[in-house]
Amino acid sequence: MPAVEFRGVGFQVDGKTVLSQLSFVVEPGETLVLLGRSGSGKTTALKMTNGMLLPTSGEVLVDGRTTVEWDPIRLKRRIGYVIQEVGLFPHFTVAENVGLVPKLEQWSRPDIDRRVDELLSKVGLDPGEFRARYPRQLSGGQRQRVGVARALAADPALLLFDEPFGALDPVTRCELQQQFLALRRDFQKTSIFVTHDVREALRLGTRIALLASGRLEIIAPPDEFRRAQSEEACAFLAGLED
């Protein structure tokens, strides 16, 4: 059974079509990159996966059940979500931020503490040094690492990334991409990753889905994507040459 399946998904808001006839599957363990320009509908597609948005036509299935059938809170808690602006709670410490979903799920205090330390180490932050800090005391890259740790906290089967590294400097971005690949080796999670950066897409994706004006142009593994001939794909690939 695919981890996620989009079946003829359309989304209209205020009479404007954001997505139309979007169909694809995400197999367990793969990283599907949704690539596209701003306004291509990629973030909308991501938000449909955990039920933050519901399709106006077609259906989205997660583990074989449509997002309409899922209990909306349960669905969101079993899917990790990392957004570009990170969205860490400024009034929570790093440890409280990371332990948020386990706490909502009523894990015991020692279990939460153990999990938080384990994840901070995994994302390359020393727990002793960082647990008690507040988000404003962190650099952009460190914040994003905490965001990733938070998304992993309740051991979700599926992770969603919405341009998580978009606002970082190139060196930090590269480090975090390395970290992402390392985490993928360790945890074997299924991920959907939104980006407008074709290099990032080729580097991280096991398959790349190119969206243009709310439609799926191509979906292909990276090597096949490099040879794609469509106009939009060529526009993106041209960015690789300089």
Place this chain on the structure above:
Amino acid sequence: MRSDLTDDILRLTGQHIELVAIAMALAILIGVPAGILLTRRAHLRQWLLGFASVMQTIPSLALFGFLIPLPFIGGIGPRTVIVALVLYALLPILRNTFVGIAAVDRAVCESAVAMGMTGGQLLRQVQLPLAAQTILAGIRVATVTTVGTATIAAAIGGGGLGVFIFRGVATVDSTQILAGAVPAALLALIADGGLGWVERRLSPA
């Protein structure tokens, strides 16, 4: 004579504090939930904020005049005073609650929803703590103005420090006026300082 005046000052200051405390408690109980409601019901915004703004523009003596003939909430005495004070205090509390919650970073709220927080958890764990400082600033402004406005209460038999002021004005006795005005000013300063201190303590880390 002197000690009589001291007794009067203490008694009327006590009455004054009671009027302000009851009015503020009611205004907070109404204003904060109403402000929260405004963040969730856009169509109510104009109505409620408009109503509260109009209340603020009515001169206080005129408002007492309007309230006196009304059944239940009107009449002569402290009850009418409290109703009027609540109506005045409502706007800053309502507006600051709404503005404070609306100003919470959209990305923070969105990630709270994406983490699977329920509406109540989002409100209690994220929106209210992050808006607390702004809400408290509204309560502080409302309290300070209420301390001043409450002096008018004496005009309709509501008691408080205004009793001295009205009496002093009627008899052209500045000692009486000062006996009302000085404690009222001190109360306002104490309320301002105290609530300002709490506000700073509440600053989100």
